[in-house]
Amino acid sequence: MSGTSHPVATIEDLGRFAGQTVELRGWVHNRTSKGKLHFVTLRDGSGFCQCVLKKNQVGDELFEEIGGASQESSIVLSGEVREDERAPGGFEVSVCGGRVMQSTEEFPISPKEHGADFLLSRRHLWLRSRRQWAIMRVRSAIMFALRRFFDERGFVCIDSPIFTPSACEGTSTLFEVDYFDEKAYLTQSGQLYAEASAMAFGKVYTFGPTFRAEKSKTRRHLTEFWMLEPEVAYAELEDVIQLAEDMMVSVVGEVLERRRTELDVLERDISKLEAVKGGFPRITYDDASKMLLENPEIEFIEGDDFGAPHEEFLASQHEQPLVITHYPKAVKAFYMKEAPDDPTRVLAMDIIGPEGAGELIGGSQREENLQVLLDAIAKHELPMEEFEWYLDLRRFGSVPHGGFGLGLERLVRWITGVEHIRETSPFPRMMTRIRP
Numbered sequence: 347m348s349g350t351s352h353p354v355a356t357i358e359d360l361g362r363f364a365g366q367t368v369e370l371r372g373w374v375h376n377r378t379s380k381g382k383l384h385f386v387t388l389r390d391g392s393g394f395c396q397c398v399l400k401k402n403q404v405g406d407e408l409f410e411e412i413g414g415a416s417q418e419s420s421i422v423l424s425g426e427v428r429e430d431e432r433a434p435g436g437f438e439v440s441v442c443g444g445r446v447m448q449s450t451e452e453f454p455i456s457p458k459e460h461g462a463d464f465l466l467s468r469r470h471l472w473l474r475s476r477r478q479w480a481i482m483r484v485r486s487a488i489m490f491a492l493r494r495f496f497d498e499r500g501f502v503c504i505d506s507p508i509f510t511p512s513a514c515e516g517t518s519t520l521f522e523v524d525y526f527d528e529k530a531y532l533t534q535s536g537q538l539y540a541e542a543s544a545m546a547f548g549k550v551y552t553f554g555p556t557f558r559a560e561k562s563k564t565r566r567h568l569t570e571f572w573m574l575e576p577e578v579a580y581a582e583l584e585d586v587i588q589l590a591e592d593m594m595v596s597v598v599g600e601v602l603e604r605r606r607t608e609l610d611v612l613e614r615d616i617s618k619l620e621a622v623k624g625g626f627p628r629i630t631y632d633d634a635s636k637m638l639l640e641n642p643e644i645e646f647i648e649g650d651d652f653g654a655p656h657e658e659f660l661a662s663q664h665e666q667p668l669v670i671t672h673y674p675k676a677v678k679a680f681y682m683k684e685a686p687d688d689p690t691r692v693l694a695m696d697i698i699g700p701e702g703a704g705e706l707i708g709g710s711q712r713e714e715n716l717q718v719l720l721d722a723i724a725k726h727e728l729p730m731e732e733f734e735w736y737l738d739l740r741r742f743g744s745v746p747h748g749g750f751g752l753g754l755e756r757l758v759r760w761i762t763g764v765e766h767i768r769e770t771s772p773f774p775r776m777m778t779r780i781r782p
C-alpha cells in the first residue's frame with residue numbers, strides 16, 4: 347500500500363525510530379477520549395502502542411473520525427515516536443495525521459469476559475486479542491527455535507506424507523479417508539518415514555501436522571496437532587534422551603530471550619522456565635510404579651500405562667521435566683526395541699513436563715532386528731504387507747537408531763502456561779469442533 351511520505355514502522359521495531367515521524371498501520375484495540383484528546387491503543391500485529399491525538403494538531407476532521415472509530419476499526423496513523431518509560435512497550439506516538447480505513451461498529455468480542463464456546467466460534471476474530479497475540483507469537487518463536495536447533499546440528503528436514511496406508515501408533519485413533527476407492531488414513535506420526543530418511547541422511551527431522559481420532563475431551567488433546575520428530579541413525583536410547591534434553595533447554599532459553607513481553611502479557615511465572623537448565627531427573631517405569639503403589643491416594647494397577655494423574659504426580663516431585671524410561675513392552679508401540687536384559691521392557695522414554703503439562707515427548711530406540719520386528723507386527727495384528735517397505739530398512743544395512751516425537755501444542759501450552767490446549771493452536775481441531 348502506498349502511504350504518506352513517512353517511513354512505515356512496526357510497533358515491535360519502534361525503538362529504531364525514536365524521535366522520528368513514522369506511519370503505523372493497524373487497528374484500534376482500544377480508545378478513550380478526554381475533551382480534546384484521544385488515546386488510541388493501536389495494534390498492528392507486531393505489538394500494541396499508545397497513540398495520542400490532540401485536536402489542535404490533527405485537525406477537526408480526523409479528530410472527529412477517530413472519535414467515531416470503535417474497537418477493531420482499521421486505521422493508519424502517522425506521528426512522532428516518543429520514548430516514554432510509563433508507556434507499555436516504552437514508546438508512545440504523538441499523532442500528526444492519518445486516516446480511518448474502515449470504521450467498525452460493535453466488534454463481537456469486547457474486553458469483557460466471554461465463554462469459551464462463544465470465543466471458539468469466533469476464533470477468526472478472537473485471534474486479535476492481546477492474549478491470543480501473545481500465545482501465537484510464542485508458538486511461532488518455538489517453531490523457529492526448534493528448527494534452528496536441529497538445522498544447526500546438521501539435521502536434514504524431511505517431510506513425511508499426510509496420507510498413509512497404515513497405522514504407526516495403534517489402530518484405535520486413525521482417521522479414515524477415501525483415497526480413490528482405497529482406504530487410507532491421515533498420519534498419526536511421521537516416524538516410520540523418518541526412520542527410512544535417517545538411513546538415507548543420518549540425522550533427520552519431520553515437522554508437520556498429525557492426526558488422532560482421540561475421543562478424549564481433555565485440556566491436552568487435539569485431533570490435529572503438530573509433531574516434531576527427529577530420528578538419528580546409530581543413536582541409542584541414551585543419545586535420544588540427551589538430544590531431547592538439549593532441545594528443551596535450547597528452546598526454552600530462546601523463548602525467554604525473544605518473547606519476554608508476550609510471557610509478561612500471559613502473566614507467566616518465568617522462574618518455572620528459568621529452572622529448565624538440563625540434567626533432567628530420570629526414573630524407570632518400575633521405580634515410578636513403585637512410587638505410585640506406595641501412594642494410597644492414587645489408583646494404579648501395576649503393568650498399566652501411566653495416565654494423566656500418574657504423570658502429574660510423578661512430575662510434581664521435580665522442577666524440571668521428568669524422563670521416564672523402560673516401559674513394559676505390552677503398553678508401547680510395535681517398533682520399540684526390547685531391553686537387552688529384560689524382554690518384557692522396551693527402550694522407551696517419555697518426557698513429562700512440570701506444572702501439570704503432561705507428556706510432552708514420547709520416543710525410543712527402535713527395534714533393528716528383522717525377526718523381532720516381524721513378531722511384533724504379527725502380535726499387534728498389523729497388516730504385514732503394508733510394512734514390507736519398512737522391514738526393508740532392517741534388511742539393508744540395519745543399524746541401531748532412535749528418535750522421539752514432540753507435541754508442539756503441548757509444549758506451547760506448558761511454556762505459555764495456558765490451561766487449555768485449544769488456545770495454543772490458531773484454529774484448533776477437537777472432537778467437538780471443526781469450525782471455523
Ligand code: 4AD
Nearest residue numbers: 535537567568571575706707708709750751753756
Ligand atoms: O507419544 P506419541 O504417540 O509418539 C509417537 O507418535 C511416536 N511415533 C513419536 C516418535 O517416536 N517419532 O506422540 C508424541 C507426542 C506426545 O508426547 C504428545 O506430546 C503429542 O505427540 N501428542 C498429542 N498432542 C496433542 N493432542 C494429541 N491428541 C496428542 N497425541 C500425542
Ligand code: MG
Nearest residue numbers: 696705707708
Ligand atoms: Mg506417547
